[in-house]
Amino acid sequence: xxxxxxxxxxxxxxxxxxxxxxxxxxxxxxxxxxxxxxxxxxxxxxxxxxxxxxxxxxxxxxxxxxxxxxxxxxxxxxxxxxxxxxxxxxxxxxxxxxxxxxxxxxxxxxxxxxxxxxxxxxxxxxxxxxxxxxxxxxxxxxxxxxxxxxxxxxxxxxxxxxxxxxxxxxxxxxxxxxxxxxxxxxxxxxxxxxxxxxxxxxxxxxxxxxxxxxxxxxxxxxxxxxxxxxxxxxxxxxxxxxxxxxxxxxxxxxxxxxxxxxxxxxxxxxxxxxxxxxxxxxxxxxxxxxxxxxxxxxxxxxxxxxxxxxxxxxxxxxxxxxxxxxxxxxxx
Ligand SMILES: Nc1nc2c(ncn2[C@@H]2O[C@H](COP(=O)(O)OP(=O)(O)OP(=O)(O)O)[C@@H](O)[C@H]2O)c(=O)[nH]1
Ligand SMILES: [Mg+2]
Numbered sequence: 001x002x003x004x005x006x007x008x009x010x011x012x013x014x015x016x017x018x019x020x021x022x023x024x025x026x027x028x029x030x031x032x033x034x035x036x037x038x039x040x041x042x043x044x045x046x047x048x049x050x051x052x053x054x055x056x057x058x059x060x061x062x063x064x065x066x067x068x069x070x071x072x073x074x075x076x077x078x079x080x081x082x083x084x085x086x087x088x089x090x091x092x093x094x095x096x097x098x099x100x101x102x103x104x105x106x107x108x109x110x111x112x113x114x115x116x117x118x119x120x121x122x123x124x125x126x127x128x129x130x131x132x133x134x135x136x137x138x139x140x141x142x143x144x145x146x147x148x149x150x151x152x153x154x155x156x157x158x159x160x161x162x163x164x165x166x167x168x169x170x171x172x173x174x175x176x177x178x179x180x181x182x183x184x185x186x187x188x189x190x191x192x193x194x195x196x197x198x199x200x201x202x203x204x205x206x207x208x209x210x211x212x213x214x215x216x217x218x219x220x221x222x223x224x225x226x227x228x229x230x231x232x233x234x235x236x237x238x239x240x241x242x243x244x245x246x247x248x249x250x251x252x253x254x255x256x257x258x259x260x261x262x263x264x265x266x267x268x269x270x271x272x273x274x275x276x277x278x279x280x281x282x283x284x285x286x287x288x289x290x291x292x293x294x295x296x297x298x299x300x301x302x303x304x305x306x307x308x309x310x311x312x313x314x315x316x317x318x319x320x321x322x323x324x325x326x327x328x329x330x331x332x
Contacts, residue, residue, distance in 0.1 A: 008280045009068060009075035012273055013098035015091045017114035018083035020104045021134040023049035023061055024260035026080040032267050033076075035069035039263075049080035064090040071270045088117075095122065096287070100247075100277040101129040102269070107141040107257075109151040116155035123157040126286065128250045128278055131160060132269055137259040142166040142173045149255060156253060161216045163243070163254045164268065165209045167202055176257075176265065177202055179210045180240050187264040217242045220251050240275065247276040 014022045027047045031039040040046035045056045049065035061082035068077050079098065081091035095101045101122055105112040112133070122129045133148055135141065145166065153160050167175040167184060175186035177198055184202070185193035198206065214234065218225040221242050227234045246252045256272060258265015278286075 009077045010100070010273075010277050010279060011077045011079065011098045011283075012277065013064075013079045013081055013091070013094040013101045014104060015081045015095060015101050015118050016083060016104035017106065017111065017118070018060070018085075020083060020106050020111075020115075021260045022083060022104045023047050023065075023080050025102070025104055025132065025134060025266070026065070026067060026078050028260040028263045028266045029071075029078060029270055030067055030069050032263055032270060033069040033071040035067070041261075060084060062087055064094050072274050074274045076273070091118070092121070095127050096125070098127070099280065099283045100273060101127055102273070103129055103131050104134050104260075105131060105148065105152070107133050107135050107138065107144050107148060109144060109147045112148045113151050113155065115152060119152070119156045122250075126250045128247050128276075129253055130247065130269070130272060130276065131253055131255045132265075133255065133257040134260050136166070136173050136257045137262050137264065139171040142168050143171070145257065158250065159216050159219075159252045160255050161213050161252055162209050163213065163256060163272070164265075165202065165205050166257070167199060173257075173264070176268070177206045178268070179206065179213050180243065181236055182206070182210065185268075187262070189262070192267055193264075213243075214239065216252055217246060220246050220249075244276045248278040248282060 014026050016022055024042055024047070026049050027036070027040055027042075030036045030048055036048070040048065042050065042059075045059075048067045050056060050061055051065065052063065055062045061080060061084070063082060065080045066077060067080075068075070070076065079094040081087075081094050083091075101118075103115055103118050103122070105115045115131075119129075121127075131152070133145065136145075145162075149160055149162065163179050164176040165179065166173045167177060167186070173187075175184060175193060175196065177184045182198065184196050184198040186196045188194050214224065214228055217239065218228050224234055224238065224242060243254060247254060254272065254276065256265060256269045258269065260266065
């Protein structure tokens with residue numbers, strides 16, 4: 001590994017409440033990235049995460065699981081963290097080393113609130129994060145989206161902001177409108193979502209949610225604020241760059257949704273990670289690692305990857321500092 005930002009994988013830690021679907025989401029992310037020939041399921045006990053005998057026996061994650069893949073030409077290390085409070089320390093170590101955290105929540109507002117400790121930890125440590133509301137294929141979930149956001153906003157210091165709105169047929173979600181591009185997409189099983197015409201029925205919700213997104217972004221960008229006050233439509237590039245900058249600086253938290261079971265919304269989430277996650281230099285600065293020429297290796301685990309059955313996978317090698325340092329532990 002050369003240790004520069006181009007060849008150093010970025011690291012996303014998948015965290016959140018017990019049973020919200022983190023292991024299933026990592027499986028889906030690996031699957032849409034083409035890293036798995038066949039997608040496993042938690043029910044069948046054949047996922048990349050939860051590969052240990054103990055995890056299978058207890059039917060829950062008991063330790064952090066690492067996997068690597070590439071998406072859109074970008075290298076990634078994903079860390080599936082256990083949600084149970086018994087194993088909280090595993091998630092703490094993972095998010096401290098990660099460039100970004102994905103907080104996975106349930107679409108039920110009461111259950112989603114169990115994400116409060118994770119959100120507080122990420123806020124307190126200024127760790128960039130995005131929210132993924134999972135299990136949205138369940139009938140009626142789209143109607144609860146605003147309630148989930150309102151409930152979580154109470155426990156999140158950072159503003160939570162929807163970056164997409166659902167397209168519904170009856171009580172099912174069939175696609176989404178991207179609030180940055182204002183393009184509408186229909187979910188397609190096993191492939192990229194199809195670009196479709198934005199349905200008239202979604203337009204009022206789309207315009208309201210986009211206005212909220214733009215106003216939240218303008219809170220951190222005077223130029224965008226001036227455009228909004230002058231009733232100018234900001235260019236798409238400006239909006240997406242503003243969003244990425246605000247996520248990297250942990251000023252706000254974008255909210256995505258979908259279903260790990262059905263792989264819906266998962267490609268959009270992965271694209272967002274590619275667009276918005278900081279690179280290793282930014283994370284090194286966040287961790288207070290001094291700039292230098294020597295090599296610093298951050299390692300979480302070093303063991304065969306269950307996905308590809310090959311040798312060890314370190315999250316990254318960065319050119320900083322000059323000595324081994326594990327986040328949360330003493331340098332040695
Ligand atoms: N309906 C539905 N069920 C899901 C989805 N994702 C996960 N599940 C189910 O939720 C349960 C928990 O899934 P996991 O992926 O193990 O959840 P987890 O967050 O990794 O659990 P812990 O690591 O033990 O906290 C399983 O029964 C999954 O089948 C989804 O998108 N839709
Ligand atoms: Mg799990």
